[in-house]
Amino acid sequence: MQASTLTKTKQKTWGGGGVKPLDAAYGKLMMWFFIVSDALTFSGFLVAYGFSRFKNIDSWPIADEVFHHFPFLHGVDAPMYYVALMTFILIFSSVTMVLAVDAGHNNDKNRVAFYMLLTIIGGAVFVGSQAWEWKNFIKGEYGAVEIQNGEILQFYDIKKDKRIPIDDFAVLQSQERVTHDDNVGIWYQSEAKLPEITLSEVMEGFKTNSAITVRVEELNDKGQKIILSREDAENKLSSATRVVKGANLIRNEYGNPLFADFFFFITGFHGFHVFSGVVINIIIFINVLLGTYERRGHYDMVEKVGLYWHFVDLVWVFVFTFFYLV
Amino acid sequence: MAKHEHKLEIFRGYLKFKSNVQKIWGVLIFLSIVTAIEVALGILKPPILMNYFLGLKLINWIFIILTIVKAYYITWDFMHVRDEKPFLKNTIILPLLILIPFLLFILLWEGSYIFDVMLDGLKEWDFDIY
Known part of the structure; x- marks a missing residue:
């Protein structure tokens, strides 16, 4: 019997008229259609990432x-862990x-509830982890300088043979310039927060x-990233335009702006899937x-929300490979 | 309610499980091992795998193959595709199997073409360097 009876009254949800093509329930088939199309959406994103990466392969x-x-x-330093x-x-x-799902096949209500709860907790932990990852990415660590042609220059300590954060060598100067807020001036316009x-x-610290x-x-x-000689570095820095700390959609301290854009977009879209999966799981759990x-x-x-949840896991497997491993 | 039958063997029958629950745990162990191998390779980066093969580093080929292996076991065992009718299997898998490699091929090819053009093609226009 496909049509599912909700209560003792004859209230019915439409279920394909009792026909079961391919031996799969109506709702399950529809979930599979959705998953196939969503899989193509995600592959579109990941392939676009691959396109940009091949375009800037060096x-x-x-x-x-x-x-x-x-x-x-x-x-x-714990990459990837x-x-x-x-x-x-x-x-x-x-x-x-x-x-x-397996407990559901055995009509074991308590075990279904228990495992659903564990699934919800796992999903919530994952979304939280992703938020933490985003926080680190946005905040940045070393800082960099952008030059006139849009290139990002990161600083490197030759003696210690490792990267050096701009906070460590910049010579602090007294500042007269303050961030312009919309409550001063007459056009009620504010500017972006000035870099700390x-x-x-930075240039003074570089010179000394x-x-x-x-x-x-x-x-x-x-x-590996090419490290310039001191003279070449001076040459490049002569056209420096601004200090870049952390990441946003326009520029980031890691290099190509597209890298951050794709990171925000793909992991964000996936995180949104996980979040909605958690919400749907909670509804089913109740x-x-x-x-x-x-x-x-x-x-x-x-079983249907299970399919969606596994799909989210499946997408992450690919995001993990193409964003973090390859 | 139709009874749910599960095919309980993986690796083409080399490994048979007694119950569906046991199979789930078995697949989890397998997926964890594959992930551990990926992470270990990503951290160690053995120099021998840094050679190029068909336009990609060997290590990246290994990552991609292991990812597809993981995807196979997630769909086949967690999403129960193994237990579905062959026609349903094909309906789900074939569009993805045809469209994704196609999309990959055209866009990655185009990407490396644009890279070449930007590297060599526009030199005459870059007045700054003369």
Whole structure:
């Protein structure tokens, strides 16, 4: 019987007229249609990312240098461990979801509820982790300087043979310039917040410390960023226009603006899927607790949201590979 | 309610499970191992895998293949495609299998073409360097 009876009255939800093509319930088939089209949407995004990356193949930011934070380990270089943990959390919440579907096949209400709860918790932890990842990405760590042609220059300490944050070498100067707010002036317009460290402070620090040079966006044969000599660095810096700290949609300290744009867009779109998945899971969880599916006689709804949840996991597997590994 | 039958063997029958729950845990262990291999390779970056093969580094080929392996087990076992009718399997898989590689091919090819053009094609117009 396909048409599902909601209550004792003859109130029916339309279910394809009782016909079961391909031996799959109507709702499940529709969920599969949605998943196939959504999979094509995501592959469109990821392929667009690949396009931009191939277009800038010799100057793309290095993911290991960008994503190397781990909670409670400050300043420890831990590339990828955190996203690997996030991947594991999502796969694990996928497993609890299958277990819920399996318990649903046995009409075991308590176990369905228990596993659904675990799935919701896993999803919430994942969304939280992604928010943390975004926070680190937006805040930035080292800071950089943008020059006239839009190139990003990062600073490098030759003596210590590692990157140096602009905060560490900039020579602080007294400032007369304050951020212009909309309550002063007559046109009620404000400007973007001024950077905490100004360009002239960075340039002054660069002049006084001879161990500092810059790294350009271009990669060498080994896939590392090219480090310029001190004279070349001075030349490049002569056309510096602004200090860049962190990331937004227009410019970021990691290099190509498209890198941040795709990061925000793809992980954001995926995060939105996870978030809506959690919301849908909560709705189904409440329905399970209320006994809706117990009365209906089957737990097909759990199976349908399960499909969606696994799909979200599946997409993350690809995002993980193409954003963090490759 | 129709009874749900599950095919309980993975790796083409090399590994058989006694129940569906056991199979789920087995697949989880397999997926975790694959992820661990990916992360280990990503951190170690063995120099021998840094050579290029068909336009990509070997290590990236390995990552992509392992990703597809993971995707296969997620769809086949977690999403129960293994238990579906062959026609439904094809309805889901074939459009993706045809369209995604097609899209990949044209856009990545175009991307590297634009890279070449920007590298060499417009030199005469760059008056700054003369």
